[in-house]
Amino acid sequence: MPALTNRSMTPLEWGLLLVLSLLWGGSFFFVSIALQDLPPLTVALLRVGLAALALHLAIRAIGTRLPKSREVWTAFFGMGFLNNVVPFVLIIWGQTHVASGIASILNAAAPLFTVLLAHLLTDDEKMSFGRLAGVIIGFCGVGVMIGGAALQALGISILAQVAILVAALSYAFAGIFGRRFKALGVSPIATATGQVTASTLMLLPIVIILDQPWALPVPSPTVIAAVASLGLFSTALAYILYFRILSTAGATNLLLVTFLIPVTTVLLGVSMLGETFEDNQALGMILIGAGLAAVDGRTWRLLRQHMQRAAT
Numbered sequence: 001m002p003a004l005t006n007r008s009m010t011p012l013e014w015g016l017l018l019v020l021s022l023l024w025g026g027s028f029f030f031v032s033i034a035l036q037d038l039p040p041l042t043v044a045l046l047r048v049g050l051a052a053l054a055l056h057l058a059i060r061a062i063g064t065r066l067p068k069s070r071e072v073w074t075a076f077f078g079m080g081f082l083n084n085v086v087p088f089v090l091i092i093w094g095q096t097h098v099a100s101g102i103a104s105i106l107n108a109a110a111p112l113f114t115v116l117l118a119h120l121l122t123d124d125e126k127m128s129f130g131r132l133a134g135v136i137i138g139f140c141g142v143g144v145m146i147g148g149a150a151l152q153a154l155g156i157s158i159l160a161q162v163a164i165l166v167a168a169l170s171y172a173f174a175g176i177f178g179r180r181f182k183a184l185g186v187s188p189i190a191t192a193t194g195q196v197t198a199s200t201l202m203l204l205p206i207v208i209i210l211d212q213p214w215a216l217p218v219p220s221p222t223v224i225a226a227v228a229s230l231g232l233f234s235t236a237l238a239y240i241l242y243f244r245i246l247s248t249a250g251a252t253n254l255l256l257v258t259f260l261i262p263v264t265t266v267l268l269g270v271s272m273l274g275e276t277f278e279d280n281q282a283l284g285m286i287l288i289g290a291g292l293a294a295v296d297g298r299t300w301r302l303l304r305q306h307m308q309r310a311a312t
Contacts (some may be wrong), residue, residue, distance in 0.1 A: 018264070044088040076197070105143055110172050118250075189240050
């Protein structure tokens with residue numbers, strides 16, 4: 001695998017990351033609607049189950065087949081556990097106790113965890129000053145952008161907040177674990193399909209035993225639409241992009257999407273819902289942009305080149 005440390009992402013990868021942030025940013029909204037009628041575990045199962053159904057139809061339509069080897073399916077179950085079962089259940093449950101803004105802040109810890117874990121567990125994504133500084137700046141930007149009211153609420157519902165932090169840590173492990181699919185020769189769409197299929201198989205018996213979904217009241221049309229959007233767009237399509245970015249840009253670059261999620265959510269609210277653009281949101285976006293630029297690496301290289309020319 002080529003060295004990824006301090007690797008600058010291509011314009012295509014930045015574009016895919018932006019689209020992924022839109023898809024995942026919507027998931028917090030869709031989850032909050034789905035929880036009006038459905039319990040957390042059922043929401044998590046429907047999310048991965050609908051995604052699995054859609055992706056199986058997609059790979060059949062394009063003539064792709066899932067690998068059958070035990071090694072690949074063991075990896076699918078490992079990835080499904082780290083990237084779906086653990087974080088989806090914890091975040092969805094956490095959102096029953098904390099606001100989505102707080103969940104976004106805590107979820108944005110994922111790149112920080114990833115930088116540290118990648119340094120310890122990989123040979124080609126070692127920590128650099130620019131990368132660590134960029135992640136910290138970006139994390140601060142998320143906190144500033146979400147606003148003081150959400151920050152003041154930190155400390156309330158401690159268990160729920162810890163659950164979301166554990167979910168962010170699980171995402172970090174998943175980003176590193178998922179690098180193996182490129183070496184196994186599994187395409188992004190096949191990896192996405194196998195992962196959500198394995199997640200569905202793991203969640204199904206738990207939901208049957210604990211939630212007994214057949215006994216639940218029929219959800220409202222709004223909730224049904226939210227669950228469908230959560231499964232088809234925020235999961236099925238999102239994970240095709242996720243594994244495409246991961247295969248070329250690395251885990252640390254990929255998890256920067258959690259910084260972009262609040263940005264895209266605010267911009268959508270301003271442009272489509274007529275919401276007011278606040279000063280703290282502008283400052284937060286500036287910090288996030290500075291953090292992303294630092295992680296990308298080009299800023300530091302240009303600064304060093306400028307200083308070298310000035311010295312001569």
